[in-house]
Amino acid sequence: MTAYNEERLGELLGRLPAAPAGWVAAAQQLPIARAQLDTLVERAEADAAFRATVVADLERALLAAGVEPKPALVDHLRKRLTA
Amino acid sequence: MEGTPSDAELVAGCRNGDQKAWNELVERFSRYVYAISTQAFRLSEHDAEDVFQEVFTRVYERLPSLRSDDAIRPWIGQMTRNCCLDRIRAGGREVVLEEVDEVEANDEIAELDEAFAVRQGLANLTEECREVLDRFFCRDESYRTIGDELGIPPGTIASRISRCLDKLRAQFLGRDSNSDGRNATTSPSTE
Numbered sequence: 354m355t356a357y358n359e360e361r362l363g364e365l366l367g368r369l370p371a372a373p374a375g376w377v378a379a380a381q382q383l384p385i386a387r388a389q390l391d392t393l394v395e396r397a398e399a400d401a402a403f404r405a406t407v408v409a410d411l412e413r414a415l416l417a418a419g420v421e422p423k424p425a426l427v428d429h430l431r432k433r434l435t436a
Numbered sequence: 437m438e439g440t441p442s443d444a445e446l447v448a449g450c451r452n453g454d455q456k457a458w459n460e461l462v463e464r465f466s467r468y469v470y471a472i473s474t475q476a477f478r479l480s481e482h483d484a485e486d487v488f489q490e491v492f493t494r495v496y497e498r499l500p501s502l503r504s505d506d507a508i509r510p511w512i513g514q515m516t517r518n519c520c521l522d523r524i525r526a527g528g529r530e531v532v533l534e535e536v537d538e539v540e541a542n543d544e545i546a547e548l549d550e551a552f553a554v555r556q557g558l559a560n561l562t563e564e565c566r567e568v569l570d571r572f573f574c575r576d577e578s579y580r581t582i583g584d585e586l587g588i589p590p591g592t593i594a595s596r597i598s599r600c601l602d603k604l605r606a607q608f609l610g611r612d613s614n615s616d617g618r619n620a621t622t623s624p625s626t627e
Contacts (some may be wrong), residue, residue, distance in 0.1 A: 357554075357608050359601045366558075366573035368551040372470035376485055380462045380492035384455060387496070424486050425493040 379423060386420045389409055393418045394433050440559040444505035451499060462492060465509070467518045468552050476544035477520040477536060483527070487519045494519070509552065513545060557607045565600035572597055 357365075371377075393414065398403035407414040410431050412422040420426060441449070441460065449457025469491050473484040494515055502511055524536060558566045567586060571577040572593075583590035 357605050359598065359605070362554060362601050363573050365547075365551040365554045366569055368475070368548060369467040369471050369555050370574045372466040373485075373490065375465045376470070376488050377462055379457045379489060380466070383496050384453070384458055386551055400569060423489045425489045429493065 379421060382421075386426060389418050389420050390415075390426065390430060390433075393420075394430070397434060404434065442506075443508050447499065447505040447508055450496075450612055451463060452575070457585065458496075461495075461508075465495075465512050467555070468509070468548060469512065471548050471551070472513065472516045472545055473520050476517075476541045476548065477524070479520060479523065483523050487516065487523050490519050490523075491516050507547075513549065517541070517545065554608070557604050559602060564596075565603065568593065568596050569600050569604070 386407040446461045473479045473487045578594040579590045
């Protein structure tokens, strides 16, 4: 049976400080970023010249689409365009 | 969803494309993911940020394959653990990898599981209790700062903290440390 005293509860609460707000906000924006990325990929699939531009500089393409080029998103875009 | 949604309700909302549910899910597990990477695996802030985004990207992508909606906490814990190890290996830091004592890391994660369960108990306290406890224990704010920020006499902060901890403790009386609460799971992680 758990026998929490005040000290132990305080210690456990202190083990989970808040993650930086910017990280949390970026993760929360993921569904929106994915939707923007889908639009980007659709356009790249329909336009070879645009696709070449995107593949040449994935980070810049994401920024131009209004998406912060987090490594996970860049990897995701790379995989989708090279699949 | 009224009140504090359960983990399963959040997962169901996310599967239905509910942005509010996703925001809440990220908020609920953000501290846990952050703590595993920085405390159990002692990653730098830069590496921890990459792991943080990678974990939530995987959660977003793989949520449809989660077999039990209630098992999201151990699922995220295991995913974070794997991402941390991947990150250390990807950095080519063999020496650092050797220094990562997996037994010690697992012990740390078990402690963080318990911390997560306790933190979930805050949801049943008043807003004032949540704020006072978070400011004192998580942000290391002084009585004076807490008093100034919340408009409470600093001389009463200690007694408020004690009263709020009593209410929090009451939730765990008579409960086994490995039992599941509505949102408080402490079972071992499995992906």
